[in-house]
Amino acid sequence: MSNRPRIAITGVSGRMGQMLVKNVSDNDAVELSGAIERTDHEWVGQDVGVAMGGQPLNLAVTDDAAQAIAAADVVIDFTAPTATLAFAELAARHGTAHVIGTTGMNDEQLASIANSARKTAIVRAGNMSLGVNLLVGLTRRVAAALDEDFDIEVVEAHHRYKVDAPSGTALMLGEAAAEGRGVKLRDVADRGRDGITGARKRGDIGFTAIRGGDVVGEHDVIFAADGERIVIRHLATDRGIFSRGAVKAAIWAVGKPAGEYSMANVLGLE
Numbered sequence: 001m002s003n004r005p006r007i008a009i010t011g012v013s014g015r016m017g018q019m020l021v022k023n024v025s026d027n028d029a030v031e032l033s034g035a036i037e038r039t040d041h042e043w044v045g046q047d048v049g050v051a052m053g054g055q056p057l058n059l060a061v062t063d064d065a066a067q068a069i070a071a072a073d074v075v076i077d078f079t080a081p082t083a084t085l086a087f088a089e090l091a092a093r094h095g096t097a098h099v100i101g102t103t104g105m106n107d108e109q110l111a112s113i114a115n116s117a118r119k120t121a122i123v124r125a126g127n128m129s130l131g132v133n134l135l136v137g138l139t140r141r142v143a144a145a146l147d148e149d150f151d152i153e154v155v156e157a158h159h160r161y162k163v164d165a166p167s168g169t170a171l172m173l174g175e176a177a178a179e180g181r182g183v184k185l186r187d188v189a190d191r192g193r194d195g196i197t198g199a200r201k202r203g204d205i206g207f208t209a210i211r212g213g214d215v216v217g218e219h220d221v222i223f224a225a226d227g228e229r230i231v232i233r234h235l236a237t238d239r240g241i242f243s244r245g246a247v248k249a250a251i252w253a254v255g256k257p258a259g260e261y262s263m264a265n266v267l268g269l270e
């Protein structure tokens with residue numbers, strides 16, 4: 001009997017799901033114990049390795065999330081908000097740790113996640129890469145050092161299939177900038193300019209989203225003043241950075257007390 005952490009992965013046919021299956025099954029320190037997809041998905045019942053076009057991994061894709069989550073120590077979840085809420089409730093019921101990469105959740109959905117985190121450890125981040133989580137700290141510090149003569153804009157670009165905007169990462173960076181300035185993002189966020197918008201309001205934090213092609217994920221935080229501009233940039237070229245971060249978070253989360261944690265906690269950045 002192995003005592004390696006047993007990891008279940010949700011949405012295994014997805015862009016992130018497939019990357020996670022590969023990283024977890026290649027990692028000798030952990031065991032891939034569950035491969036979950038939505039009911040009616042054509043992969044359900046097939047070996048997950050074969051469904052991905054590779055060698056068998058001796059694990060069938062299941063739509064029985066309750067059973068797979070109950071049998072795991074930790075579930076890694078990059079799917080969609082409503083699915084993630086249901087997985088969080090299952091993880092809480094079974095005391096399974098939960099790593100959430102899903103973005104696009106509204107305030108009510110985030111409150112439901114916080115409720116599940118009263119019963120199990122949840123690591124949630126709009127971006128699981130080391131680089132972006134370093135950038136978050138940097139953005140907070142630069143925003144704290146500058147006054148409102150510097151207009152803050154967050155610009156992000158992603159592939160044509162992304163369904164939410166601004167990206168989870170853009171919102172993390174916006175939150176960090178607002179924290180640095182000592183304001184609430186909800187009071188200063190300017191999202192979706194169109195038409196006669198009027199001049200920019202001093203102190204606002206603006207968001208712009210570009211969608212196209214196969215862009216993995218690009219984020220700029222711009223501090224623009226009269227006569228100078230600071231740009232902090234992160235470019236992702238490989239989804240492996242998110243996936244490896246999520247596996248690190250999963251190993252870290254096993255055995256942690258109930259609560260909601262960030263990647264900064266996992267990476268020891270705070």
Ligand SMILES: NC(=O)C1=CN([C@@H]2O[C@H](COP(=O)(O)OP(=O)(O)OC[C@H]3O[C@@H](n4cnc5c(N)ncnc54)[C@H](O)[C@@H]3O)[C@@H](O)[C@H]2O)C=CC1
Pocket residue numbers: 010011012013014015016017036037038039041078079080083100101102103104125126127128129168242
């Ligand atoms: N936090 C981070 O570092 C990152 C977060 N993401 C986020 O992860 C999420 C997924 O992204 P992608 O993999 O690109 O999307 P995708 O559309 O390729 O994959 C989503 C998968 O979830 C599955 N799914 C949906 N509902 C389900 C359910 N009820 N049960 C089981 N499976 C279900 C779909 O069938 C699909 O396979 C998005 O919210 C994205 O923004 C993506 C990359 C990095």
Ligand SMILES: O=C(O)C1=N[C@H](C(=O)O)C[C@H](O)C1
Pocket residue numbers: 103126127158162166167168169170216217218
């Ligand atoms: O949907 C994606 O692809 C990504 N989503 C995350 C986000 O919303 O920030 C992280 C990364 O940028 C890729």
